[in-house]
Amino acid sequence: MPALLHLNDISLAYETEQGLQPAVSGLTLGIDKGCIACLLGASGCGKTSVLRAIAGFEPLRSGSITLEGAVLSSVGQGVPPEQRRVGMMFQDYALFPHLTVEGNIAFGLRRWDKTKRRGRVSDLLALIGLDGMAQRYPHELSGGQQQRVALARALAPEPELLLLDEPFSNLDIDTREHLAFELRDILKTTGHTAILVTHNQAEAFAIADRIGVMRDGGIVQWDTPYALHHHPIDDFVAGFIRREALMAQRAQAYLRGMQEQA
Numbered sequence: 001m002p003a004l005l006h007l008n009d010i011s012l013a014y015e016t017e018q019g020l021q022p023a024v025s026g027l028t029l030g031i032d033k034g035c036i037a038c039l040l041g042a043s044g045c046g047k048t049s050v051l052r053a054i055a056g057f058e059p060l061r062s063g064s065i066t067l068e069g070a071v072l073s074s075v076g077q078g079v080p081p082e083q084r085r086v087g088m089m090f091q092d093y094a095l096f097p098h099l100t101v102e103g104n105i106a107f108g109l110r111r112w113d114k115t116k117r118r119g120r121v122s123d124l125l126a127l128i129g130l131d132g133m134a135q136r137y138p139h140e141l142s143g144g145q146q147q148r149v150a151l152a153r154a155l156a157p158e159p160e161l162l163l164l165d166e167p168f169s170n171l172d173i174d175t176r177e178h179l180a181f182e183l184r185d186i187l188k189t190t191g192h193t194a195i196l197v198t199h200n201q202a203e204a205f206a207i208a209d210r211i212g213v214m215r216d217g218g219i220v221q222w223d224t225p226y227a228l229h230h231h232p233i234d235d236f237v238a239g240f241i242r243r244e245a246l247m248a249q250r251a252q253a254y255l256r257g258m259q260e261q262a
């Protein structure tokens with residue numbers, strides 16, 4: 001079966017005062033329908049740039065991106081972001097404060113007829129476990145509840161693909177862990193294909209079917225979490241996985257200590 005999403009030898013770069021700075025170089029990846037993929041890697045390795053290119057916010061310098069066989073981006077051309085059937089939940093993609101939960105979830109459904117829209121919102125509220133909160137405003141919700149609403153808003157227009165960039169970065173450690181498992185359950189229930197970017201390896205291993213370890217704008221290893229742990233392709237991946245696991249343990253111990261003191 002062909003992959004749902006194909007990144008074919010893509011490269012992108014940013015114009016800076018120092019000239020053109022490459023951010024992603026010759027990256028190739030295929031993601032199957034229903035797969036939850038995760039991009040992991042050190043800060044600046046190009047994870048967000050890959051997501052932005054898939055969403056249609058960055059032009060390609062080489063290669064192409066296809067979704068279900070149709071070209072979304074190639075050099076010099078691209079389908080506009082709003083026509084890509086790609087849902088997004090980015091770090092800074094906050095809820096609209098002046099809209100209720102219902103209004104936020106229904107935001108991308110303005111062209112739907114009223115009955116269908118109401119039905120979709122109510123199904124999504126049940127899916128994210130926030131039945132009865134439709135009329136609340138974002139400031140009346142916890143951080144975890146707000147993120148669930150942001151997820152429902154991204155899922156509402158029935159995208160083919162969901163992109164999640166550090167979706168839990170502003171949450172406390174316990175909520176993060178809980179939501180990571182919940183997100184996986186929700187996506188597996190709906191059958192959505194998703195790509196997640198995170199710094200948090202524990203989160204990646206909890207959620208992902210496939211993980212891409214990135215370095216300097218390319219994928220070094222694309223594998224299952226099990227294979228990454230047990231069969232790292234080289235010393236870089238082995239070191240990265242070990243170091244990140246150690247850091248995650250230390251960070252969790254530190255944050256738990258802070259929470260207990262508070």
Ligand SMILES: Nc1ncnc2c1ncn2[C@@H]1O[C@H](COP(=O)(O)OP(=O)(O)OP(=O)(O)O)[C@@H](O)[C@H]1O
Pocket residue numbers: 014015016021022023041042043044045046047048049050199
């Ligand atoms: N708008 C921009 N203009 C110039 N350079 C940029 C821009 N956005 C990103 N870059 C550069 O491109 C490279 C890749 O950035 P990107 O944000 O994709 O990395 P990342 O892996 O997501 O990092 P982080 O984990 O810190 O978010 C970095 O060197 C970054 O400095």
